[in-house]
Structures are given as structure tokens and as C-alpha cells.
Amino acid sequence: MIRAISVDMDGTFLDENGEYNRARFERIYTELVKHQIKFIVASGNQYYQLKSFFPGKDEELFYVAENGAVIIHQGELRSVNRFEERLVQKILRTLIQEYQDLQVILCGVKSAYLLKAADSNFKTFAKKYYFELLEVDSFDVLPDDTFIKFALDVEVTKTGQIVEDLNQTFNGEIRAVASGHGSIDIIIPGVTKGSAIQQLLNEWRVTPDDLLAFGDANNDIEMLQLTPNSYAMQESSPEVFATAKYIAPSNKEAGVLQVIEDYMEKSQKP
Numbered sequence: 001m002i003r004a005i006s007v008d009m010d011g012t013f014l015d016e017n018g019e020y021n022r023a024r025f026e027r028i029y030t031e032l033v034k035h036q037i038k039f040i041v042a043s044g045n046q047y048y049q050l051k052s053f054f055p056g057k058d059e060e061l062f063y064v065a066e067n068g069a070v071i072i073h074q075g076e077l078r079s080v081n082r083f084e085e086r087l088v089q090k091i092l093r094t095l096i097q098e099y100q101d102l103q104v105i106l107c108g109v110k111s112a113y114l115l116k117a118a119d120s121n122f123k124t125f126a127k128k129y130y131f132e133l134l135e136v137d138s139f140d141v142l143p144d145d146t147f148i149k150f151a152l153d154v155e156v157t158k159t160g161q162i163v164e165d166l167n168q169t170f171n172g173e174i175r176a177v178a179s180g181h182g183s184i185d186i187i188i189p190g191v192t193k194g195s196a197i198q199q200l201l202n203e204w205r206v207t208p209d210d211l212l213a214f215g216d217a218n219n220d221i222e223m224l225q226l227t228p229n230s231y232a233m234q235e236s237s238p239e240v241f242a243t244a245k246y247i248a249p250s251n252k253e254a255g256v257l258q259v260i261e262d263y264m265e266k267s268q269k270p
Contacts, residue, residue: 002263003210005032006040006064006197006223009050011180011216012233013041013256018128020053021254028257029057031264040064040200042193044151044179044219046112047072048131066107067177067187067219068196069148079199080109081191082146087173091150091186092139094169099162103153105130108145115139122153150186159184180217180237187219194222201226212263214248214256216240231259 007013014020032039040062041050047065051058063072071079083091088106095104103122106113112130114123116137126133129151136143154162159178166176166186175189193215201208208226215224216233217240224230224243232244233251241247249255 001210001267002037002212002229003206004038004040004197004201004204005212005260006042006193006214007256008193008215008217008220008223009041009043009045009053011235012214012220012251014053014251015254016252021257024254024257028260028264032260033060035264035267038062038200038204038206040197042068042197042213042215042220042223044149044183044185046107046130046132049129052131062200064193064196064200066149067179067185068191068193069107069188070109071196071200077109079196080146080148081188082148083174083188085142085147088142088147089139091170091174094166095150095152096139099152099154101155102162105133105151106139106143106147107149107151108143108147110145111143112151113139113143113145125153148188152184152186154182154184156182177219178217178237179219185219192222193220194224194226197223198226212260214259215244216251231256 042064043050044067047063050063054061059074069081103118111132111134113134113136116135163176163178174186176184176186179185211227212229213223213227214231216236218237221243228245230244231246231248232240233248248259
């Protein structure tokens, strides 16, 4: 019996235009509420961006944002995992000195931050994903915030090598993971979508066998590993295909909604 559903957003729940069939979801969500099935939005993106997709439901949904660094429900911060300030400064120095051709966003609880000197195209891209975003002259003095993630934009062909290099350079202090399409997230080791969702399941006394999970990129792997009811989207990474038990139809075809509808239909049969 499914008691919770967790969905990644980009490349999974959202279609190629960054949207979803809202009327169809509304019908499905009404059934989820009726059957007391909790809905978890699990993304590497910022909470302020994620909640914009679900107007009127911000009080109801559970948000696992910034790759599990924060859990937010009813507008309240339920859980937060932070980088030490010393490590934040060390990471920024390394990124700026060693990788001049990448773009970086420093993600905090209050806001995300990028340099005023950042590429203009990257600024446009960043505003799509970070609804609370401030430009700073430099990172020499850190803003007054709690820092939970770094988001990098690199050449797609260099993604794997940069991930490997960063993980070797920081040797367990951080975890770099590809999140799709030339994006890399630097996160706190042990803090993942999976660890945050497990925390929620523990609170609810729900077993992982009662979780339905969907993802497409490597930052979804720990979430998919939680449950035998795991789905890789049709355009997933090879690692995600190797992790998930099932394959969902494409996000371009509302694959997540299709699978949920099938589950709900089967559960109502005598």
C-alpha cells in the first residue's frame, strides 16, 4: 500500500517546457488526500522556486529542497544541514582559482548568491531556478546566511571529470554530484534526497516499501534506492536506470502522473 510519493522535478515531474498538467494533477491529488498519501517534492532546486509550481498547496506538500539539505512543510523549516563557514570559504577559493570557466551559485537558507561579474546568460538561467537570488561583488566576505549547497554550471562534456576532481580534492569533506545538463551540485556528505525522505518516513512510521519514488538524474539515486517502488524516467542517466526497479514513461508524456494513476486505479480494485 503506497502511503507516500516522492518526485524529482526537472526531467521527471515537469515536462520539457518546465510545466505539468495541472488539472490532471489536481484530480490525482484529490485522490491522494482522500487516501492519506503524502506528496513529497524532492529537488536540488530552491524551496522558493519549488513552491511556485503548487499555488494553494504550499501548506500541504512536503518539500525536500536543495538535494535534501532542507525539509520545509507549512512554510516552516523542519530540518537543515549546513556547511561550516571555513569549508565554504575553502570551496569558493578552489572554484574561483581552479575553474575559471565555470559559474557558481552559493545557496543559503534565506537566499542564493552569485557574483555580479557572472555571465549574463548564466544570470538569466539562475533566475529561473532561484526565486530568492542576490548578486554580490565578491565572496571574500560571506553574506549573513546558513549555507547548504553550491550549484555549478559547467560544459556538459566536462561534468564527469569535474565531479571526480572535486571529490578527490576535498576527500570526503564534500560530495559533488551531477544533476543533469551540465549542472553539478556540491552537497554535504550523507545529506541527500534519500536521507531527508527517510527522515520523513521515520516520522510518519512509514516503511520504504510504502514509498513510490521517481527520478532521472544521479542526485536522485539515494531516493530511488530507498524503495522497491522506484521509477527511472525514460530519459534517465545510465546510473539511474541501473538503480531503479522500473521505467516510467517520458516526462514529456506526463510519465509520473501516468504511473500514479495506475497505482491509484489498482489500489481501488477489490
